[in-house]
Amino acid sequence: MNILWIFAHPEQHSLNGSLMSDALGALDGLGHAYQVSDLYAMKWKAVLDAGDFGDGPSVRERLFVGAEQERAYKTGELSADIRAEIEKLAWADVLVLHFPLWWFGPPAILKGWFDRVLVQGLGFGVKTPDGHTRRYGDGGLTGKRALVVTSVGARPPGFGPRGIHGHVDEVLFPLLHGTFWYTGMAPLKPFVAYGADRHDPADYARTSAALRQRLRTLPDEEPLTYRPEAGGEYDDELVLRPDLAPGRAGLGVHQR
Amino acid sequence: MNILWIFAHPEQHSLNGSLMSDALGALDGLGHAYQVSDLYAMKWKAVLDAGDFGDGPSVRERLFVGAEQERAYKTGELSADIRAEIEKLAWADVLVLHFPLWWFGPPAILKGWFDRVLVQGLGFGVKTPDGHTRRYGDGGLTGKRALVVTSVGARPPGFGPRGIHGHVDEVLFPLLHGTFWYTGMAPLKPFVAYGADRHDPADYARTSAALRQRLRTLPDEEPLTYRPEAGGEYDDELVLRPDLAPGRAGLGVHQR
Numbered sequence: 001m002n003i004l005w006i007f008a009h010p011e012q013h014s015l016n017g018s019l020m021s022d023a024l025g026a027l028d029g030l031g032h033a034y035q036v037s038d039l040y041a042m043k044w045k046a047v048l049d050a051g052d053f054g055d056g057p058s059v060r061e062r063l064f065v066g067a068e069q070e071r072a073y074k075t076g077e078l079s080a081d082i083r084a085e086i087e088k089l090a091w092a093d094v095l096v097l098h099f100p101l102w103w104f105g106p107p108a109i110l111k112g113w114f115d116r117v118l119v120q121g122l123g124f125g126v127k128t129p130d131g132h133t134r135r136y137g138d139g140g141l142t143g144k145r146a147l148v149v150t151s152v153g154a155r156p157p158g159f160g161p162r163g164i165h166g167h168v169d170e171v172l173f174p175l176l177h178g179t180f181w182y183t184g185m186a187p188l189k190p191f192v193a194y195g196a197d198r199h200d201p202a203d204y205a206r207t208s209a210a211l212r213q214r215l216r217t218l219p220d221e222e223p224l225t226y227r228p229e230a231g232g233e234y235d236d237e238l239v240l241r242p243d244l245a246p247g248r249a250g251l252g253v254h255q256r
Numbered sequence: 257m258n259i260l261w262i263f264a265h266p267e268q269h270s271l272n273g274s275l276m277s278d279a280l281g282a283l284d285g286l287g288h289a290y291q292v293s294d295l296y297a298m299k300w301k302a303v304l305d306a307g308d309f310g311d312g313p314s315v316r317e318r319l320f321v322g323a324e325q326e327r328a329y330k331t332g333e334l335s336a337d338i339r340a341e342i343e344k345l346a347w348a349d350v351l352v353l354h355f356p357l358w359w360f361g362p363p364a365i366l367k368g369w370f371d372r373v374l375v376q377g378l379g380f381g382v383k384t385p386d387g388h389t390r391r392y393g394d395g396g397l398t399g400k401r402a403l404v405v406t407s408v409g410a411r412p413p414g415f416g417p418r419g420i421h422g423h424v425d426e427v428l429f430p431l432l433h434g435t436f437w438y439t440g441m442a443p444l445k446p447f448v449a450y451g452a453d454r455h456d457p458a459d460y461a462r463t464s465a466a467l468r469q470r471l472r473t474l475p476d477e478e479p480l481t482y483r484p485e486a487g488g489e490y491d492d493e494l495v496l497r498p499d500l501a502p503g504r505a506g507l508g509v510h511q512r
Contacts, residue, residue, distance in 0.1 A: 010304065010305050010306065010319055010321065011318055011319040011320075011321075013317070013318040014318070014319075040303075040305070046302040046303050046364040046365070046368065047296075047302050047363075047364055047365045048266065048358075048363065048364070049266050049296070050266065061269070062267055062269040062270070063266055063267040063270075064267075065266065065267075065356075066453075100321075102304075102370075102371050103367070103370045103371065103374070103430065103431075103434060103435050104429075104430035104434030104435070105361055105367065105430045105434075106367075107303075107304065107367070107371055108302040108303055108304070108364045108365070108367040108368030108371050109302070109303045109364070109368075111359070111361065111362075111363070111364040111367045112302065112363075112364030112365075114358075114359045115358050115359065115363055115364050118359070136420060154494075155493075157493035157494060157495050158493070158494035158495070160495060161505035161506065162495050162496040162501075162504075162505055162509055163493075163494055163495050163496075164392060164483075164485060164490050164494040164495070164496070164510070165434070165494070166429055166433065166434070166507050166510065167505065167506060167507070170426065170429070170506060170507050171429065171430060171434065171507075173360075173422055173426070173427065174359065174360035174361045174427060174430070175359075177422065178359060178360030178361075178421070178422070178427065179359050179360070197322075227420075229420060234420050237411075237413035237414070237419075238410075238413060238414040238419055238420040238421070239413050239414070239416060239418050239419050239420070240418040240419075240420070245418075248418075249417035249418055249423065249508070250417065250423060250426060250506040250507060250508045251422050251423070251426050251427075251506060251507060252505070252506045253418055254420070254422065
């Protein structure tokens with residue numbers, strides 16, 4: 001399989017830097033091909049702005065982000081750094097997002113990768129021939145799998161179903177459901193390195209082994225079972241039908 | 257009251273740009289003082305890196321982000337742009353974060369504001385005299401209130417309790433609970449402009465009026481009732497006690 005590994009940490013000599021190095025070695029051993037987008041090393045431009053879209057209309061009175069993205073995507077005028085990432089994405093069967101959890105989300109440099117690369121016409125606003133929007137289980141990235149690899153300072157109970165930080169799968173819902181699943185990718189269960197601030201060599205050996213073991217199942221492990229938009233489980237207002245997860249509410253209802 | 261309005265949109269002539277302009281007029285009318293951090297106009301640096309921390313140790317073998325933040329915060333060596341934002345924060349009674357929802361979170365430029373400004377020693381890692389970490393209802397920003405003002409293309413049912421996009425309060429949990437509440441701020445219910453892509457002038461007038469009306473209640477509206485870490489509702493593992501929200505799980509259990 002072809003794996004695109006996107007890494008967002010400012011320090012190569014970090015826990016995450018070491019984990020990536022071990023992980024890439026494991027991918028080699030498993031016979032997978034990979035490309036790495038090391039966003040800090042690439043000095044990736046985090047901020048979406050008018051410079052992403054070529055010259056655009058000769059007089060642009062107002063920037064409409066989605067429309068400009070789609071126009072530039074279709075005319076090949078997206079900036080070269082974005083086009084390069086889109087090519088890597090097209091090549092990949094699996095997307096791995098590897099980052100330390102900062103303020104319960106990806107570092108800005110990685111958020112900007114989503115903002116700038118998942119353009120309208122590819123990441124959203126993708127239509128069927130009869131004009132329906134393809135999203136949530138279908139879209140421009142259908143057929144790919146996506147895995148979060150992240151590190152947190154906390155220990156596991158705090159990120160469990162009733163832990164104070166929020167259940168990690170729900171804290172990551174904007175990424176797992178709102179980005180991966182939205183664009184048609186199959187979201188895999190996140191890999192979380194807990195207690196990252198207190199890793200001694202034995203902890204590190206365990207975490208690295210767990211990650212390498214986890215990578216063995218990349219091709220065929222069961223993704224998270226979110227409900228597709230087009231499957232009849234949501235009504236015309238996009239609300240879950242009352243007979244499904246009856247009487248419940250919250251992010252958990254969107255998983256089967 | 258003193259209000260810090262943080263704005264993250266690349267286009268001034270946007271729905272959000274107009275809403276901000278109306279809102280600032282309303283704050284004037286209400287007799288509040290405000291400062292604006294217009295992140296795009298300021299060309300705010302989104303990406304946390306070693307340049308944030310002054311020269312640091314003469315030979316820095318490895319960047320430990322939190323420790324470097326705290327050292328530079330205490331010695332006054334944080335970069336000037338970060339220090340300026342921390343001063344505005346210190347001045348403010350209310351923080352307003354105003355942004356279009358991109359991939360179910362803030363644009364990268366705003367995520368980078370959190371990553372860079374809420375440094376260790378101010379935003380996290382703040383200790384009581386006896387060594388307990390102050391967070392979730394207590395911390396370096398205790399006493400302030402925080403409001404999200406955001407826009408989405410979708411209509412309200414899709415962001416409701418069983419809507420396909422996820423209940424908006426839970427989609428924003430990393431911000432409302434993981435950032436505002438974590439640092440000690442009181443999170444207010446988000447203000448969401450729905451159907452932002454299809455606003456005609458009458459829609460705009462309604463949305464603007466609703467926002468201006470909402471700003472009247474800023475000083476005394478009831479914040480979201482998240483549970484404090486120090487209040488005895490969580491056990492030593494930071495798991496909610498079984499007699500509270502019994503039998504339930506998910507992000508909703510953290511609200512009273």
